Amino acid sequence: MFEDTAYMLFSLARLASAHPGEIWECGVYRGVTAKLLAGTRTCDGSCDKGRTIRLFDTFSGMPERRPETDSFKIGSLGDTSLDRVRAKLEAYDNIVFHPGFIPDTFAGLENSIISFAHIDVDQYETTKQCCKFIFPRLSDGGVMVIDDYGRPSTIGARFGADEYFSRLKLKPVALSTGQAIIIK
Numbered sequence: 306m307f308e309d310t311a312y313m314l315f316s317l318a319r320l321a322s323a324h325p326g327e328i329w330e331c332g333v334y335r336g337v338t339a340k341l342l343a344g345t346r347t348c349d350g351s352c353d354k355g356r357t358i359r360l361f362d363t364f365s366g367m368p369e370r371r372p373e374t375d376s377f378k379i380g381s382l383g384d385t386s387l388d389r390v391r392a393k394l395e396a397y398d399n400i401v402f403h404p405g406f407i408p409d410t411f412a413g414l415e416n417s418i419i420s421f422a423h424i425d426v427d428q429y430e431t432t433k434q435c436c437k438f439i440f441p442r443l444s445d446g447g448v449m450v451i452d453d454y455g456r457p458s459t460i461g462a463r464f465g466a467d468e469y470f471s472r473l474k475l476k477p478v479a480l481s482t483g484q485a486i487i488i489k
Contacts, residue, residue, distance in 0.1 A: 310482045311341055314450060317486060318345040318421045321448040322356070326420030331407055331435045332452070333362035336390035338423060343397040356420075361403045361410050364390065368406050374429045374461035408434040417442050425452035429461030436469040443489040451477060454485030 318328065322345060333339050339360050346356050364387040387404050394400050403410040407426065419442050424435045432451065443449060451466050453459035454477060466477055466485065477485035 310452075310484060311338070313480060313482050313484060314338060314423060314452075315341055315345060317448045317450055318342055318423075321421035321446070322346075324420045324444045324446040326418040326442075326444040326447060328356060328358045329361070329419050329422040329439060330358070330425070331361045331422070331431075331439075332425035332427065333360045333364070333385075333390055334425075335385045336360075336393040338425065339390065339400075340393055340397075342421075342423065343394060343400065346397075355399055357399045357401060358397075359401045359403060359414075359417075360390070361405075361407055362390075363406060364404050369428060369430055374464050407431050408438055411438045415442075419443050420447045422447075422449045423452065424449065424462075424466075427453050427459045427462055429465040432462045432465030433469050434465075436466055440469070440473075440487065440489070443487075445489055447489050449487045449489075451485045451487075453483060455479045455483040 328342055330339050330342060339358070343358055364385055387402060391402065419439055422439045422443065424432060426432055426435060439449060451462060453462040454466060455463070470477060470487065475487065477487050479485045
């Protein structure tokens, strides 16, 4: 299953690379998909090696929980660290780390243009806040992937995304991998 999810993420990031903007990942955990996304910039001569990748995470586990929708407890997935992820990505340029709570870590980035965003925060409120901040800054043709949209164990991610996008009369496209996408 992870191979299909990773392939879809890589393919959609490559699709978005034709459009201006940065690459954002919200919910980095141990940096596996961040490394995959960094690789989309160096995969062949057509990739933009200078494109900034911004990584947002507490790097200490889940910071919040809404009991009616979120299955992960506060502190879950805390077996990581900023230093560990930074070491995994040390071979790549133009990677900016934003440790802390979302949406607080978005402060100062209001003028950003984003071509690709990977939202993998698992929880209701954080997913909604990511969509609310990122979607208006997504370039035309830009892609947003909501990682846990179709997984029963992370139903809060679906509810948070749907709540935000329903106000815009938009609906994410659910994929068989458990992900969903929105293309602006």
